[in-house]
Amino acid sequence: MALTLKLNGETHTVDAEPGTPLLWVIRDELKLTGTKFGCGVASCGACTVHLNGEPVRSCQTYIEDVEDAEITTIEAVGDDKIGAAVQQAWVELDVVQCGYCQSGQVMSAVGLLSENPKPSVEEIDEYMHGNACRCATYQRIRAGIQRASEILEA
Amino acid sequence: MTINTSRRGFLKGAAASGAVLLVGARPDGALAAASSETAQFNPFVKIDADGTVTAIVKHFEKGQGPATGLPTLIAEEIGLTMDQIEYEFAPSNPQVYNNLLFGPFQGTGGSTAMANSWLQYRQAGAAAREMLINAAAQSWGVDAAGVTIEEGIVKAGDKSAPIAEFVAAASQLEAPAEPRLKDPSEFRLIGNETVRRKDSAIKGNGQAMYAMDVHLPNQMVAMIKRPESKGGVANGFDDSASKEVKGYISAAVLPNQAGVAVYAENTWAAIQARDALEVEWDMSGAETRDSDQIKAEIMAALDAEPEYNVNKADVAAVSAAIDGADKVIEKTFYFPLLAHAPMEPLNCTIEQTAEGDIVLHDGAQAPTGPHMAYQQIFQLPPEKIHIKTMLAGGSFGRRATPDADYQVEAALAFVVTDRSRPVKLVWTREDDIRSGYYRPAFGHKVRVGLDADGKIVGWQHQVAGQSVIKGTPFEAVAVHDGVDHSSVEGIADSPYDIPGMALGLTDTPKATTVLWWRSVGHTHTGYVMETMMDTVAEAAGRDPVEFRLSHLANTSNADQQRKAEVLKLAVEKAGWGNVPAGRAQGIAVHKSFGSYAAQVVEVSGDPENGIKIEKVTCAVDCGIAVNPDVVRAQMEGGIGYGIGHVMRDQITLTQGAVDQYNFPDYEPLRIGDIADIDVHIVPSAEAPTGVGEPGTPPSAPALANAIRVLSGVKVTSLPMSENGVSFI
Secondary structure, eight states, X not given: OEEEEEXXXXXEEEEOOTTOBHHHIIIIISOOTTSOOSOSSSSSOTTEEEETTEEEEGGGSBGGGOTTSEEEOHHHHTTSHHHXXXXXXXXXXXXOSSXXXXXXXXXXXXXXXXXXXXXXXXXXXXXXXXXXXXXXXXHHXXXXXXXXXXXXXX | OOXXXXXXXXXXXXXXXXXXXXXXXXXXXXXXXXXXXXXXXXXXXXXXXXXXXXXXXXXXXXXXXXXXXHHHHHHHHHTOOGGXXXXXXXXXXXXXXXXXXXXXXXXXXXXXXXXXXXXXXXXXXXXXXXXXXXXXXXXXXXXXGGOEEETTEEEETTEEEEGGGGHHHHTTSOOOSSOOOOOGGGOSSTTOTTOOOTTHHXXXXXXXOBGGGOOOTTOEEEEEEOOSBTTOEEEEEEOTTGGGSTTEEEEEEOTTSSOEEEEESSHHHHHHHHHHOEEEEEOTTSOOOOHHHHHHHHHHHHHSOOSEETTOOOHHHHHHHHHTSSEEEEEEEEEOBEEOOOSSOOEEEEEEOTTSOEEEEEOOSOTHHHHHHHHHHHTOOGGGEEEEEOBOSOOTTTTOOTTOHHHHHHHHHHHTSOSSSOEEEEOOHHHHHHSSOEEOOXXXXXXXXXXXXSOEEEEEEEEEEOOSSTTSTTHHHHEETTEEHHHHTTTTTOOSOOTTEEEEEEEOOOOSOBOOOTTTTHHHHHHHHHHXXXXXXXXXXXXXXHHHHHTSOOTTOHHHHHHHHHHHHHHXXXXXXXXXXXXXEEEEEEEETTEEEEEEEEEEEETTTEEEEEEEEEEEEOSSOSSHHHHHHHHHHHHHHHHHHHHHOOBOEEXXXXXXXXXXXXXXXXXXXXXXXXXXXXXXXXOOOOOTTTTSTTHHHHHHHHHHHHHOOOOOBSOGGGTTOOBO
């Protein structure tokens, strides 16, 4: 069935069956590959996108439920100042290793800083708990969020 | 174009129109230059007419840093800033882009990317530098000795110009036979803390392209329905339910009957159609054992005569010395199967060109593996097979199987089609956890005798588990006198001076498909050696650091001294012995892949209500740290990988089928699990050694030792969460 999506400020018409995870529409139909498939069961966070500014796992978000939402993916999150600050901090600190989970890490970090501009270490650990990184870049993710917070404060 | 061989045996590119300078090695290893990309050899350095320098990186990038490290070597020798060099991954060519430590085999593993490229890439950069300088000298009519290149600018006296001006002329010159390498005192980039990763920005903004991101026109997505237990045979299928899935195309039994390929227009349709497929399996030859039975076989082997006397010890004498010792310490250890679970599930895409060539798009850890396999499968000569190496979302060893498992699977799924559409093979996380290759389960039994002075008089060490190497093409080079060294590495070659060591090994029967897993045998040998050193020190009434140092006391043995120094640095930086109330520290030090790593883990809490990992302090000696911050990151990652798995991960089998299915029951390390990691690098003038793996082996035993100091609980069977230790 034809569905209309508002994604990264643009309107897209896609052909997808109800029950299709948003992840696969983003990746396979819209060819925006920054959003990653990691587990398919909302256990790793690699597929995190924003729905009306809130991070959600796109592998467990169904296409028919997001027709009226503003969807933002990693490709556009840097247009926002919080996203740009997080991406800048990520580069400054060389947070990434393999990088496959990092789109999701950035999307979650932006979600955290949007609601809590100066999170404590405990708050970072709690908020970011669902974003797995098999390379274990967690030290730098934590530092990156703190650095982004500084950039935004300046 | 024609290729001339000069009297010194180096290739020189004949006149060509393109102002492109390529420097690289010929099949015989000699440096060569040519003036066009169409030359018969494949280079390491490419310089475009506009002066853009590109490093051709022969190792894949899974996060461990060669896409930064190898360009650093070339930029250093030419005289560039890191912004003036780009990188691209080398094509598959085992004669030109081989790992120098692997023979004629292109591949990444054993933490060798920097170690084997260190001189090769510097020489390639230095050769390009000399050719550019000679071209400038000729152009300006000055002595080459007075020409320099710094930050991409060629200078001589009051003359200066960007390198772009001399690329065309330089490409006509002969490659120097032995280009002068910079003295370490001249290094500007090697060892420079401010050098950043080349791949950071694209990995933080979604632009990085992994194999999973390949979308070829008209491609199909294939998923394989595999048997629940290894060894099941597919005899047929019923796809009537799959046909209800929109986007389902077809299904086919793989030629080897190891599974059924399901083809669909997109990934979601493939997932659904595969779920709906009914397969007729012949399970008569499938593995049916439980992991408890496999464990029992391993433990029984520890009590029997070992198959191999690894170090040719006088076992009777060692045993007698221990029997007669003042104190005897005996411990038995068990290590479960572990999955690698790289973040990017396995996948690759295969297509056939109009000319009949085969192109594989893959996060290719060992391109020569699929390249050789494809020659057989497609009956094509090597030059008709092309491998495009994409970024890889982790590996930890998984992407380099001796049988090129998933690339072969993709080829089999492709050959049964009419080849008109590219096939992208995708594994799900469940496939990865349930159908993969595993760190083999291992058991150790160690008996140590101490005399009245607390000195070791005998150390009898039995190891049993499934060999990773036997039965693979690597057996001929990596197995000696029947001993798979990877089963006993870290014991057999430990720098510790241990009197009366008797090391025995028994290969246990095949339990499942096994594979090297970040740091291979050191994953279990490091744990056993370093928890035993603590246990024996405790029995001897000696401090664990002093006890270790007393076995590294030979001042003329560089191996011992480097291990001792790294231990001392970790002790110093961790504030060993000065812990706040309620906390405890544990230490471990281990040599692997040519590098030495020592770690102090600081914990609080208690095993019953939850241990909290407060801090890990790491010291590493990896020779010259080319990119210190990459080295630091690899230690951080290696520690997390080691600790995360011993905390709570294992793969178990019931009737041959894997019990776990996805991250919820193969739980990755999470951000809150380790509160802090602090890494220190030992300054060194030695050639670079490994960094990808050496951070892993000491992490788990340092944690175990900290838990022992805190609570007295000695964990000898893993994972810890299944053996009396919980975490918060």
